[in-house]
Amino acid sequence: SSSSTDVANFTWTKFIKNIASFKGDLSSLTAPPFILSPVSLTEFSQYWSEHPDLLLAANNAGAQFEPKFDNVEYSDELNQFLFVVKWFISTLKSQYSSRNESMGSEKKPLNPFLGEVFVGKWEHKEPQGTTVCLSEQVSHHPPITAYSIFNDTNKISLQGYNQAKPTFSSAMLSVKQFGHALLKIGDFNEYLLTLPSLHIEGLIAASPYVELDGKSFIQGSFGHFAVIDFFGKGWMSGKKNSFKCKIYNSKSDYDCDEKPLFVISGQWSGISTIYTGDDEKKKKNPQEFYDASRIPAEQLQVKPIEEQTEFESRRAWKDVAAAIKEGDFNKIHQTKTVLEEAQRTLRKNEDESGNSWETRWFDLIPVDEDNRSSFMKLATLAQLSLEDVPSGTIAGSKDEAKWLKDDAFAQHWRFNRQKWDDEKDITL
Numbered sequence: 001s002s003s004s005t006d007v008a009n010f011t012w013t014k015f016i017k018n019i020a021s022f023k024g025d026l027s028s029l030t031a032p033p034f035i036l037s038p039v040s041l042t043e044f045s046q047y048w049s050e051h052p053d054l055l056l057a058a059n060n061a062g063a064q065f066e067p068k069f070d071n072v073e074y075s076d077e078l079n080q081f082l083f084v085v086k087w088f089i090s091t092l093k094s095q096y097s098s099r100n101e102s103m104g105s106e107k108k109p110l111n112p113f114l115g116e117v118f119v120g121k122w123e124h125k126e127p128q129g130t131t132v133c134l135s136e137q138v139s140h141h142p143p144i145t146a147y148s149i150f151n152d153t154n155k156i157s158l159q160g161y162n163q164a165k166p167t168f169s170s171a172m173l174s175v176k177q178f179g180h181a182l183l184k185i186g187d188f189n190e191y192l193l194t195l196p197s198l199h200i201e202g203l204i205a206a207s208p209y210v211e212l213d214g215k216s217f218i219q220g221s222f223g224h225f226a227v228i229d230f231f232g233k234g235w236m237s238g239k240k241n242s243f244k245c246k247i248y249n250s251k252s253d254y255d256c257d258e259k260p261l262f263v264i265s266g267q268w269s270g271i272s273t274i275y276t277g278d279d280e281k282k283k284k285n286p287q288e289f290y291d292a293s294r295i296p297a298e299q300l301q302v303k304p305i306e307e308q309t310e311f312e313s314r315r316a317w318k319d320v321a322a323a324i325k326e327g328d329f330n331k332i333h334q335t336k337t338v339l340e341e342a343q344r345t346l347r348k349n350e351d352e353s354g355n356s357w358e359t360r361w362f363d364l365i366p367v368d369e370d371n372r373s374s375f376m377k378l379a380t381l382a383q384l385s386l387e388d389v390p391s392g393t394i395a396g397s398k399d400e401a402k403w404l405k406d407d408a409f410a411q412h413w414r415f416n417r418q419k420w421d422d423e424k425d426i427t428l
């Protein structure tokens with residue numbers, strides 16, 4: 001008699017075969033229950049701040065970044081840039097490996113409905129106040145999640161949006177990310193962070209995990225520029241989740257192949273070391289930069305489901321999540337259908353009454369009217385495309401041309417703080 005693992009393997013192999021040939025929208029594909037996650041993509045915004053202390057550390061003026069190297073001239077801005085790079089590296093394990101830790105493998109997240117929101121907070125010891133996380137599904141076709149994470153006491157705010165575009169070729173699932181993150185520290189300092197591309201390893205073995213590839217850029221408003229190269233097993237270092245980050249005074253120093261101020265390398269899911277550009281060749285005097293497994297991620301606080309509105313993710317998906325946890329295929333299908341039918345009715349009523357869905361806390365703004373952010377200034381400093389192309393695409397490159405549609409004009413999702421301040425229904 002076939003054991004349950006044989007059945008699972010059979011269904012999995014069949015599933016992999018039909019995603020390999022599947023050309024449509026992956027989220028419409030019914031995957032076997034064991035690969036389904038009970039968590040919706042709107043919850044992924046919290047992964048930007050599961051080490052909130054490192055996010056807040058970027059704004060405690062006067063703190064000297066450790067380790068400190070004698071042969072480096074530290075300006076306050078360079079010092080802050082190092083804190084920002086460390087915070088960014090600390091987000092990656094939560095973003096890209098947390099499901100492997102909590103559920104044994106990467107899973108297929110629930111596909112949020114339009115207007116789905118996820119909110120929570122991290123309470124800190126005095127005087128560091130509270131860090132708020134707001135996440136909203138601002139588009140369903142294509143799926144786009146916008147987020148805002150801010151701490152008014154510490155005067156730090158992160159906003160951004162994400163659209164993941166999976167493509168399948170020769171049994172490899174690769175994902176391009178659209179969107180970017182904008183970090184504002186105090187009243188002046190701003191940073192643009194672009195998103196890496198990724199692919200899914202371990203699909204055939206039915207224990208998938210995310211491996212990052214490509215590059216991420218961090219452009220600071222004082223000019224400092226970081227380029228982070230991601231690579232996995234089988235590449236130079238042979239270890240999975242590897243990266244090399246080079247920090248420069250400016251993008252032009254990077255372009256002219258100047259010596260970097262710092263080189264950071266290792267695993268974003270493990271240990272990384274930092275040394276100065278002078279020591280890069282001899283790898284002399286490496287100091288520990290970050291150890292991703294030393295301090296556990298700090299879960300944000302989410303109010304109980306009974307206090308949530310029907311727009312809030314964990315309440316809206318409660319029955320589907322329970323069916324997924326039971327592994328009950330029919331119940332998953334039936335509870336999902338209830339939610340999808342309700343959404344279809346909403347959309348139909350909107351079409352008939354002629355008023356389309358209003359996003360709650362975010363506005364879609366044409367790039368040339370975007371005076372709420374320094375995106376254009378920072379993207380120009382980093383010579384990155386302003387268009388709606390994969391995150392971090394170089395302006396004017398053939399990659400940009402490949403993704404530009406003729407009628408394209410760049411629009412980006414921006415947080416509207418006034419709309420949150422005026423919010424009546426959703427509470428933290």
Ligand SMILES: CCC(=O)OC[C@H](C)CC[C@H]1O[C@H]2C[C@H]3[C@@H]4CC=C5C[C@@H](O)CC[C@]5(C)[C@H]4CC[C@]3(C)[C@H]2[C@@H]1C
Pocket residue numbers: 019026027029031035044045047095096106107108109162164166173175177200208210
């Ligand atoms: C549809 C094919 C299928 O179900 O295969 C199941 C496998 C688990 C692989 C497909 C799914 O893998 C998931 C990984 C998800 C990304 C993980 C992290 C992030 C970072 C976050 O900041 C934004 C979202 C993003 C990019 C997730 C997007 C969706 C991904 C690729 C899921 C795949 C459907």
